[in-house]
Structures are given as C-alpha cells and as structure tokens.
Amino acid sequence: MTTAVIVDAIRTPSGRGKPGGALSGEHPVDLLAVVLRSLVDRHDLDPTTIDDVMAGCVTQSGMQAVNIARNAVLAAGLPETVPGTTIDRQCGSSQQAAHFAAQSIMAGVNDVVIACGIELMSSHPIGQATLGYGTTSSLLNDRYPAGLVNQGISAELIAARWGLDRDDLDVFAALSHARASAADFSNEILPIGEFNHDETIRPGTTAEGLSGLGPAFYDAEIAARFPEIQWRVTAGNSSPLTDGASAVLIMSEERTAALGLRPLARFHSFAVVGSDPIEMLTGIIPATHRVLERSGIRLDQLDSIEVNEAFASVALAWLQEFPVDPTIVNPRGGAIALGHALGSSGTRLLTTLVNQLDSTGGRYGLQVMCEGGGMANATLIERL
Known part of the structure; x- marks a missing residue:
C-alpha cells in the first residue's frame, strides 16, 4: 500500500466570528484561496500535478455555497484542470477531507491532494443553512419523537453523566487560554494582511x-x-464562534521524494464512528478505541493528542476515559482559546498536531473530533 504523507500544514489566524472580527470582512472563497495558493507557492509546486482539493465546510449557504472547494481553486489561480469537492461531516468536515485525501493516495488513485477547510461564522452563523430542516422527515421524527437537541444541551448532558462541576469546566477553559497564550504558532500561521495572531485567545x-x-x-x-442537567456550560467554557481557514498538503511518499520535499508525518490509521445523536459529542471515546485497536498503537505510545474543545465537558469526559498524561492533551491550548471555525477545525487541529510533534520530536500523534448528529473522527499520525 502506498504511504500518504503530510508535506505541509498551515492555517490562518483565528478571527472572532462576529461582525468586526479581524477576518469578518473577507469573502470565504478568497480566504480559502489565499491558503491554497500559499501552500503551493511555499514549495514551488507545479499546480497541474494536484489531483484534487477536498474542503470541509459546514454552513454551505450564501457565500459558502455551490462547492466552495472548486470556487477557491479557481480564485487561487490554480489550473482549471484541478478539481475540488466540499465535504460536510459537521465539525469534523476537514478532518474527513484529510482522511479521504490520504486514503485516495494510499489506494493509488491520487499522488497529490490538498485537504482543507473554511468557515466564516461572522457572516455564516450556525443555523443559516437549516431553513426547513427537521420538518419533512416523518421517519426521523418517528425514531426521535421527543426531538433532537443542540450541541450545547449535549455538552450539558455529558457534564452531568461524567460528574463534571462548574469549576472543573472553568478551570479547564482557563488552562486552554493559558497554554495558547504561551504557545508559539509562528510555524503554522499564515498572516492575512497584517493580521497574524489568534484573536480568540484571552491572556490572563x-x-x-x-x-x-x-x-x-x-x-x-x-x-x-x-x-439531571445542572446548567454548567457557559460561553466561557465553550468554543467561540470563529472565522478561519486551514490546509494540508498530502502526497504519496514516492512523489514527495521525487520532488525533493521533506515529509513531516505519515498517516498511520483512521476511524470514524456514529454515536447517540442526543448525547451527540461522545463519539470521540469509541473512535479513540477503534483507531488504537486498528493501529496496534498503545495509549502510552502517544506523544501528543488533540481533542477538539468544542466544550470543556467533552475534553474532560475523554480524559476521564483514557489514562494519559494530561499535559500531552491539547498542549498548545484548544478550541476554547483558539476558536472553532467549524469546517476548518479538522485541518486546523491537524496543523497544530503536526507542528507540535515536529517541535518536540514526538513520534505518534492522535486527533479526535466530536461532530454534530452524533459522530466522531480519529486520526493517528506518525512523525517522520
């Protein structure tokens, strides 16, 4: 089987996902196009060799509609021969894009693929693309007659089930900001004009x-x-609305060598699971078990772990289930501080994970992401 490797991974700074945020004046197509163009230019890559561009995007309406991946390819000035497709696996959309990209290379179908993600939540708020959702499926209503719930309620249910009190959530949230404030993101951030820092981090x-x-x-x-809900989830211990884009250049090991490029890591194993759509955010637990079982890698072999901090209760529940050194989980802070630009978050976390392994010399890294509707992706990579 062909080995799929990560050659580069970059992201924009995180902008506050509300009017007046540093990226709120950008068009999402243009923002993603800038990241794609930069990824190509950084390596003097012949863009005609790109087999596909796969982009995660959750709110596929308005300026983010009509296959934003293809529109960004064209806006980036890449050849018209380069295709693009847009993926929605909710919060894990661009993580799934990375899975599909790597798997296409491992299967021998492609040699060069860019996996990426975009979300401009300042102009595309959660719910914008849900007009009429849930009103036509009698079969879904029959299965869940009491109705589905939003992710905030799921986060509350997790806090209740795992016995997490308000102080637990707030202490974890403060730690996320402290770690992010102390981290050096210069190797992964692509400045947008003069904007070169994460606007969502609140030092102190x-x-x-x-x-x-x-x-x-x-x-x-x-x-x-x-x-059972005790109403402990607040804006402070949840991820903020965020604008951002990110991208990962993925190649076959053979093509990387032929171009004289240095691979940063290889894709080792993948998993995706479905879970209870009411509790919704707990799929990261079975996804972690599955990816470890498939990989043969033990928990104590992991050097860095990214658990998406959609809510503090989600990451803390994962930490209760897996006996790891908590200092290796989100060591640069997580989405509570760095933001959660939905469609971009998967490749944003992968970018941070790759750079953390590269800077520390760690070998194995794990990324897990909870997703709307009750799903989760897990990705295990090995630094090269």
Missing part, C-alpha cells in the same frame, strides 16, 4: 473570572425533559 483568563458567566443554553422545556 482565570477560572474565577469565568465563574460569573451564566448558562448559555438554558431552556425550560429541556430542563423538564432532562432534570
């Missing part, structure tokens, strides 16, 4: 300061339906 954040925030998702009907 403390658990005490976060403790004054009220619950973000309280709903009286939900409270009656789930009396």
Whole structure:
C-alpha cells in the first residue's frame, strides 16, 4: 500500500466570528484561496500535478455555497484542470477531507491532494443553512419523537453523566487560554494582511473570572425533559464562534521524494464512528478505541493528542476515559482559546498536531473530533 504523507500544514489566524472580527470582512472563497495558493507557492509546486482539493465546510449557504472547494481553486489561480469537492461531516468536515485525501493516495488513485477547510461564522452563523430542516422527515421524527437537541444541551448532558462541576469546566477553559497564550504558532500561521495572531485567545483568563458567566443554553422545556442537567456550560467554557481557514498538503511518499520535499508525518490509521445523536459529542471515546485497536498503537505510545474543545465537558469526559498524561492533551491550548471555525477545525487541529510533534520530536500523534448528529473522527499520525 502506498504511504500518504503530510508535506505541509498551515492555517490562518483565528478571527472572532462576529461582525468586526479581524477576518469578518473577507469573502470565504478568497480566504480559502489565499491558503491554497500559499501552500503551493511555499514549495514551488507545479499546480497541474494536484489531483484534487477536498474542503470541509459546514454552513454551505450564501457565500459558502455551490462547492466552495472548486470556487477557491479557481480564485487561487490554480489550473482549471484541478478539481475540488466540499465535504460536510459537521465539525469534523476537514478532518474527513484529510482522511479521504490520504486514503485516495494510499489506494493509488491520487499522488497529490490538498485537504482543507473554511468557515466564516461572522457572516455564516450556525443555523443559516437549516431553513426547513427537521420538518419533512416523518421517519426521523418517528425514531426521535421527543426531538433532537443542540450541541450545547449535549455538552450539558455529558457534564452531568461524567460528574463534571462548574469549576472543573472553568478551570479547564482557563488552562486552554493559558497554554495558547504561551504557545508559539509562528510555524503554522499564515498572516492575512497584517493580521497574524489568534484573536480568540484571552491572556490572563482565570477560572474565577469565568465563574460569573451564566448558562448559555438554558431552556425550560429541556430542563423538564432532562432534570439531571445542572446548567454548567457557559460561553466561557465553550468554543467561540470563529472565522478561519486551514490546509494540508498530502502526497504519496514516492512523489514527495521525487520532488525533493521533506515529509513531516505519515498517516498511520483512521476511524470514524456514529454515536447517540442526543448525547451527540461522545463519539470521540469509541473512535479513540477503534483507531488504537486498528493501529496496534498503545495509549502510552502517544506523544501528543488533540481533542477538539468544542466544550470543556467533552475534553474532560475523554480524559476521564483514557489514562494519559494530561499535559500531552491539547498542549498548545484548544478550541476554547483558539476558536472553532467549524469546517476548518479538522485541518486546523491537524496543523497544530503536526507542528507540535515536529517541535518536540514526538513520534505518534492522535486527533479526535466530536461532530454534530452524533459522530466522531480519529486520526493517528506518525512523525517522520
């Protein structure tokens, strides 16, 4: 089987996903195009050799509609012969793009693929693409007559099930900001104009300061339906709305060598699972078990782990289930500080993981991502 390797991984800085955010004036097609063009130019890559561009994007409406991957390819000035496709696996969309890209190379179908992601939440808020959703499927309503819930409620259910109190969540959130504030992201960030830092990081954040925030998702009907919820999830211990794009250049090992390029890591193993769509965010636990079983790698062999911090309760539940040194989990901070630009988050986490392994000399890295609707992706890479 052909080996698929990561040659480069870059991302934009994280912008606040609201009007006035540093990236809010960008067109999402242009923002993704800048990242694609930079990835090609950094290696003097002949763009005619790119077999495909696979982009994650969750809100595929408005400026992000009509296959944003293809539009970004054209906007980047890449040859018209380069195709593009857009993937929606909710929060794990670009992680799935990386899976599909690597798997196409491992199968011998492609040699050079860019996996990427984009989300401009300042202009494409959650829910924009859901007009009419849930009103036509009688079969889905029959299966879940009480109705599905939003991810904030799922985060509350996880906090209740794993016995996480408010202080646990706020302490973890403050740690995310502290780690991100101390980290050096210069090797992975592509400046957009003069904007060259993550706008979502809040240095000096403390658990005490976060403790004054009220619950973000309280709903009286939900409270009656789930009396176990204690309403501990706030804006402070959740990931913020974010704008951003990211991309990973993936090649066959043979093509990388022929071009004289240095591979950073290889794709080792993959997993994707479905999980309860009510609790929704717990799929990272079976996904982790599955990818470790398939890879033959033990938990104690992992040198760095990225667990997407959609909510503090999700990462803390994962940490309760897996006895690892907590200092190797999100060592540069996570989405609570660095933001969660939905469609971009998968390749953003992969970018951070690759750079962390490269800077520390670690060998194995794991990335897991919870996803809307009750799914999760897991990716295991090996630094070269």
